[in-house]
Amino acid sequence: MDITRETIESFLFHEADLLDEFAVEEWLALWTPDACYWVPCNGRAGGDPTREVSLIYDDYARLQDRVWRLASPAAHSQRPRSRMRRVVGNIRFELREGELHTRSNFLLAELRRGRQEIWSGVCQHRLLASGDNFQIKAKTVLLTQSDEAIDNLSFLL
C-alpha cells in the first residue's frame, strides 16, 4: 500500500476511533505479535524500562490480559466506561529501515462519573505496512501527566 500522509492519517484516526469507542478487540487486532506498548512514568521518556517503573509496559501477552480484563463485568474502574473523544494532530513521519515511524500529538477529553479529565501527550508509533493497512509494532505514549497523581488510567491511550 502507498505510504502517504493521507494513508498514515487515515490509520491514526481509525485507531483513535477504536480507542474512543472501546473497540478493544478490533484495536488489539492492529498489533503485531512482537508488540511493545509503552507509557513511561515520571516524565522519563527514553528511560530504561528494565530498571524503571512504567505506567504501562506491555508485550503482546500483557496487552491481551489488559484487553481481556476490560471486557470483564468486574473491571470496576471502567464500570461505567469512560466516555472519550480524542483529537490527533501534528503528525510527522519518516521511513526507517522498512518501518514507518510516526510522531503525533493527542488531546483527549475523558468523562466518567461526573468528572472530566483532559489528557494530552505525544504518541510515537512504529508501523509496518501490511496489505491494505498498517500494523502497530510499537507504540509509546509520552503522557503529559505521567508524573502527577492519577486515579484512573484504565482506559486505553
Next chain:
Amino acid sequence: MNAPQALSDYAHLVQTDRIHGSIYTDPAIFEQEMARIFHRGWLCLGHEAEIPQPGDFRATTLGRQPVLMVRGDDGQVRVFMNRCRHRGMTLCEDETGNEKFLRCWYHGWVYRNTGELEDVPLANAYGAQFRREDFGLTPVPRMESYRGFVFASLAPTGQSLLEHLGLARRYLDIFLDASPTGEIDVTAGVHRTRYRGNWKFVGMDGYHPHYTHRSVMDSWKRRPGGGMANLHHGDPFCDESGNLTRDAGNGHVLLDMFPSRLAHVDEYLAGIRKRPGGEDYIAAMQEAHGPQRARELLAWAGDPHVGIYPNLQLIGIQIRIIRPLAVDDTEVLMFPALLKDVPPSINEMRLRQHESFYGPAGAGAPDDAEIFERNQQGLGATVEPWVYLARGLERERQDTDGSIIGMPGDETTQRGQLREWKRMMSEA
C-alpha cells in the same frame, strides 16, 4: 442503634464489632487525625535508597507539613522542615533532585545540603547580633531510621521507633532480605495515585479480592504465571489456603500469605530458575541466609503485605506511602524497590509484576480507587451510620508471638488498625 454522642467520644465511635461512618466523613475528625496521629506519631517518609548520592533530596510531607529528606555531602540523611528561616518559603522547586546548596529564590538565602546557612545576601544589614549559625534549617523534632527506612515525628518526645515497630520489625526485614545483601535500590521511579476517599480505606483487607479484584483473579486462571499469578498459586484468600490475617499490635497488620507461599515455593522457584540468572539468585540467597532461611525468604518473595501504622505499607515490591489530603481525598505513592546485587532479570520480573496490578494503569489499583470512591459516597447515607467489622471476631486467636490471627478474609486487620486509631485519637 444509638445516635453518636459527642464526636470526640472515640470509644463510642469505634466499638469492637462496628465503627461509626463519621470517622471517614467528618472534617472535624480529620482535623483531629492530623493533630493526634499525623503530627504526633511516627510516620515513614521513605527509604534512604531513594536518595543514594550526596546532595540527593526528596521534598515530601509529614502529615500536612512540608519537609525535605536530604543526603548531605557528608553522606548522612537528614530531615528538615522545608521552610526558609527568613520568611518561610519552601526551598526546592522540584520534588526530587540533587543540590549542593538549597536556595531560597525569594531573597537568596542559601543553605548547605547538611542544613547550615551558607550565605545571606547583604548580611551586613542585619547588625552585629546576627549569627548565621543560629539560622540553619530546622531539623524535624525526631527522626530515626530502621535499615534505611526513614521515620520522623513532629512530637519531640514519645516512644522510640523500635518500640513503635514492635513485632512488625520482622516484616521490614522480610522486605529487605529478598536481596542477598539485604539492600534495595529505590531509584526506579514512583507510581502516584489518588482517590476521592478517606485515607483509612487503604487498609489491609483479605476479604475484598474475590470481589473488588475478581477480574484479576479470573485472569490468573486464564494465564497461570502471568502478572501477579507469578506470585500466587491457587487462591491465597480462601480459608483453605492456610493463610492468615494478622494484627501485630500498634496498628501494624498484615495479610500473612506465608503459609500458601511456602506450600507453593517450588513452583515459584521453578519460575525464577527459568529466568536468566535465576539460579544464581537462588544460590546467592542460600549463601547469604543458609538453605532453610533462604527458602523461607524466597517463599515470602520480599512481600510481607504489611501495613505499618499509619502511613506505610510494604506490598509486593512497593514501598507505599499514604498521604491524606482531606477527609475525602488521598494520595498514595508507590515506590517499587529493586533488589541490589541480583541479576537484572529478577528486577525486571518484579517491575512487570508490580505494573500488572498497581499504579493508575494497573489491573488492580484503579479498581481499589473506584471502590473507595463508592465507599465514600455510600457513607453519605447516614440514617443507619454504622460500618460492621465483626467478620471472624468469634474465631480469632492469639499466636505464640502475641499477635492476633484470623482467617484470610477476617476483619482482624481492620480491628487492629482501628484499635490503634482509637488509642491515638483518645490521647489529648
